[in-house]
Amino acid sequence: MVDAVRSAERLRAAEEVVAQLRDGLHVVSVALPSLRVDLVSLASEMPCPLVDLGRCNLDTALRLAAVLQGLEK
Secondary structure, three states, X not given: OHHHHHHXXXXXXXXXXXXXXXXXXXXXXXXOOOOEEEHHHHOOOOOOOXXXXXXXXXXXXXXXXXXXXXXXX
């Protein structure tokens, strides 16, 4: 039962991170449509959820790169 609770907590934490990423990317006009929790990473006895950033087109990748480069300055 304790493992089930921990698994649920990990899933919730991963879902919160995905929401935070989506919100943060929205602020800088970048959308990653495939951004999600990777469900396969939840399939083990002790799940370790991964965040799937997904695939994006070239324009989105360029916008994301420009935002990240702007943070370095």
